[in-house]
Amino acid sequence: MVPALVARLLQVSSMSATTAQPVLTPAMRAEIEAYFPRYPTRQAVTLPALHIINEHLRHVPQQAIPELAEMLGLSPAQVYDTLSFYGFFKSEPCGKVRAWVCRSISCSLRGGEEVLEALSQKLGVAPGHTTADGKVTLEFGECLGLCDFAPAMLANERVYKNLDVETAGEVANQLKLQADGKGG
Amino acid sequence: MADFEPVLTANIHKPDSHTLAVYQAGGGYQAIRKVLKTMSPNDTVELVKSSNLRGRGGAGFPCGLKWSFLPKDHPGPVYMCVNADESEPATFNNRILMELDPHQVLEGIMIGCFATRAQTAYIYVRYEYPTAYRRLQQAIDECYAAGLLGKDLHGSGFNLDIYLHRGAAAYICGEETGLIESLEGKRAWPRIKPPFPAIEGAFRKPTVVNNIETLANVPHIVNRGPDWFKTMGVPSTGPRDPGSYGPKLYCISGHVNTPRCVELPLGVTCRELIEVHGGGVWKGRKGKAAIPGGLSMGLLTEKEFDTPLDFAGPGKVGCLGLGTAAVTVMDETVSMVDYLYNACRFFAHESCGQCTPCREGTSWSERLLSRIRQGKGRLKDLEILQSISTSIGIMPGTTICGLADGAAWPLKNALAKFRPELEEYIRRTNPTGYQQEEPALALVELTH
Numbered sequence: 001m002v003p004a005l006v007a008r009l010l011q012v013s014s015m016s017a018t019t020a021q022p023v024l025t026p027a028m029r030a031e032i033e034a035y036f037p038r039y040p041t042r043q044a045v046t047l048p049a050l051h052i053i054n055e056h057l058r059h060v061p062q063q064a065i066p067e068l069a070e071m072l073g074l075s076p077a078q079v080y081d082t083l084s085f086y087g088f089f090k091s092e093p094c095g096k097v098r099a100w101v102c103r104s105i106s107c108s109l110r111g112g113e114e115v116l117e118a119l120s121q122k123l124g125v126a127p128g129h130t131t132a133d134g135k136v137t138l139e140f141g142e143c144l145g146l147c148d149f150a151p152a153m154l155a156n157e158r159v160y161k162n163l164d165v166e167t168a169g170e171v172a173n174q175l176k177l178q179a180d181g182k183g184g
Numbered sequence: 185m186a187d188f189e190p191v192l193t194a195n196i197h198k199p200d201s202h203t204l205a206v207y208q209a210g211g212g213y214q215a216i217r218k219v220l221k222t223m224s225p226n227d228t229v230e231l232v233k234s235s236n237l238r239g240r241g242g243a244g245f246p247c248g249l250k251w252s253f254l255p256k257d258h259p260g261p262v263y264m265c266v267n268a269d270e271s272e273p274a275t276f277n278n279r280i281l282m283e284l285d286p287h288q289v290l291e292g293i294m295i296g297c298f299a300t301r302a303q304t305a306y307i308y309v310r311y312e313y314p315t316a317y318r319r320l321q322q323a324i325d326e327c328y329a330a331g332l333l334g335k336d337l338h339g340s341g342f343n344l345d346i347y348l349h350r351g352a353a354a355y356i357c358g359e360e361t362g363l364i365e366s367l368e369g370k371r372a373w374p375r376i377k378p379p380f381p382a383i384e385g386a387f388r389k390p391t392v393v394n395n396i397e398t399l400a401n402v403p404h405i406v407n408r409g410p411d412w413f414k415t416m417g418v419p420s421t422g423p424r425d426p427g428s429y430g431p432k433l434y435c436i437s438g439h440v441n442t443p444r445c446v447e448l449p450l451g452v453t454c455r456e457l458i459e460v461h462g463g464g465v466w467k468g469r470k471g472k473a474a475i476p477g478g479l480s481m482g483l484l485t486e487k488e489f490d491t492p493l494d495f496a497g498p499g500k501v502g503c504l505g506l507g508t509a510a511v512t513v514m515d516e517t518v519s520m521v522d523y524l525y526n527a528c529r530f531f532a533h534e535s536c537g538q539c540t541p542c543r544e545g546t547s548w549s550e551r552l553l554s555r556i557r558q559g560k561g562r563l564k565d566l567e568i569l570q571s572i573s574t575s576i577g578i579m580p581g582t583t584i585c586g587l588a589d590g591a592a593w594p595l596k597n598a599l600a601k602f603r604p605e606l607e608e609y610i611r612r613t614n615p616t617g618y619q620q621e622e623p624a625l626a627l628v629e630l631t632h
């Protein structure tokens with residue numbers, strides 16, 4: 001978390017000087033604007049907008065912050081303050097599949113942390129990182145509300161239930177297939 | 185409880201239970217029609233008040249009473265915030281309601297909004313519930329298309345819009361004022377109370393915050409009446425005790441044969457949940473301890489498994505409360521050091537950081553437990569943990585929100601109920617008491 005934060009801060013300091021191409025496309029802007037009537041303030045659109053950007057780009061690039069701030073009538077610092085509170089939004093693109101393996105109590109009791117380690121080995125990345133082919137980002141999650149299927153994993157919208165160490169290799173392959181749009 | 189007929193989960197086994205057609209075929213949306221056609225907002229508040237329905241989100245606050253705190257004759261707007269952030273470890277009952285019977289949830293929201301004169305409701309859904317999110321959105325779309333949401337509902341002149349608002353993986357967004365801050369587009373720092381949300385909540389307007397399961401009960405109270413509601417559960421013992429009435433979705437997970445969510449009248453014992461509904465402790469082992477209502481609530485020992493899980497029960501054996509009624513069972517092989525490490529790591533990760541005792545207390549607990557677990561613990565560390573556990577939280581009055589109490593209770597209960605095991609672990613793994621790294625001095629100051 002901390003190195004990621006430092007990296008972000010370094011980028012932020014060079015943010016105002018940027019002359020880069022806009023990252024918010026007209027389509028993204030339209031999607032964000034569609035949320036305006038739902039709330040009495042523009043600021044309330046911050047989270048929905050960050051989700052829209054994140055869905056399109058699989059991360060929230062620095063350049064998006066001043067652009068979004070301008071749309072919402074906020075200072076970039078306000079948008080950044082919110083964004084950085086939620087460790088969820090990354091400054092580097094995530095894999096096509098973002099997989100959270102639960103490490104909270106009910107999963108942990110049934111081997112969740114061993115599954116996370118096994119998947120980490122099979123995929124060749126530490127939790128928090130993305131495979132070199134850009135397909136899978138592996139992360140730990142706190143209780144995913146899937147304790148009836150512990151140990152559980154959420155990968156994009158797909159739930160993987162009752163995982164175990166023995167089948168970790170298979171599951172790693174399924175994650176890659178999922179990233180390729182195959183295997184359901 | 186063989187004769188108990190499910191109320192909240194009556195629909196969930198029907199094919200396409202999430203659709204409007206199936207919900208209406210089962211009598212759905214009769215309650216909101218009745219309320220709009222025959223009752224005033226005040227009648228509705230009084231009806232729910234007389235049912236003694238208590239909040240299912242963790243605090244157990246009487247729902248009708250909360251609604252009655254909204255200022256009378258406020259020019260508006262008034263907001264309803266529906267808490268679907270469900271992130272308390274071991275809890276998944278809201279997920280089941282949203283995925284399998286979203287219209288029941290929406291009908292409860294509609295009635296709650298009418299009662300409180302809210303014309304806008306936001307459902308704050310945790311990010312990790314994509315299916316619930318999708319199903320709720322489909323259900324909302326169906327309602328607008330059928331004229332059940334929008335302007336002039338059932339010709340009553342009442343207008344209502346319901347919007348989903350998606351979280352971003354932070355437990356603290358479940359705390360009601362953290363939720364409101366997050367909804368407003370800010371970091372989810374809980375607010376100092378008072379003012380309570382009923383007076384000044386979302387966008388500085390009067391706001392009700394209710395849990396999904398709480399609201400799901402409301403249509404049934406309207407249809408079948410408060411007396412029916414009070415036939416279930418544990419009666420009040422006096423004027424100051426609102427009792428524990430109605431059905432409850434209990435979650436059972438951890439070391440049981442059949443982890444699941446089961447609906448029962450409030451007041452079932454932990455032992456019955458484990459033995460009857462959870463299929464018994466797994467692998468033929470014995471139970472050692474159980475979490476009574478989500479990780480924050482502390483611990484029951486095996487001897488305490490006969491505790492009734494109503495609003496008053498867990499408190500009588502030193503736990504924080506009923507919480508979310510989510511039971512996690514630990515078998516005889518589980519080390520309390522591992523349990524505590526897992527709990528402390530969670531709260532350290534989820535503390536929002538604005539109160540020093542919580543930020544420092546949770547992170548020091550995690551570090552101390554990590555060190556003990558690695559065989560570098562000292563008996564003195566247990567004193568430090570004890571001191572942290574009694575110095576953080578709303579209860580000693582040092583923090584803004586209840587996350588810190590939830591962090592304190594696992595420590596408190598483990599130290600009170602399993603101290604010999606913790607001491608034995610430290611003596612066995614670190615017989616000389618030698619520790620390479622000394623904890624920083626700041627720790628001593630923090631805990632006085």
Ligand SMILES: Cc1cc2nc3c(=O)[nH]c(=O)nc-3n(C[C@H](O)[C@H](O)[C@H](O)COP(=O)(O)O)c2cc1C
Nearest residue numbers: 239240241267269270271358359360394395398586
């Ligand atoms: C740290 C913390 C996390 C909470 N998380 C949730 C949650 O995820 N869902 C919920 O309904 N209530 C949660 N609560 C309780 C809410 O603050 C609030 O009491 C509840 O939503 C009110 O609804 P109810 O009266 O219908 O139960 C949490 C409280 C705290 C202190």
Ligand code: SF4
Nearest residue numbers: 536538539542583585
């Ligand atoms: S008690 Fe903890 S989580 Fe709650 S407001 Fe304070 S620091 Fe944040």
Ligand code: FES
Nearest residue numbers: 102107144146147
């Ligand atoms: S503890 Fe893992 S999903 Fe709940």
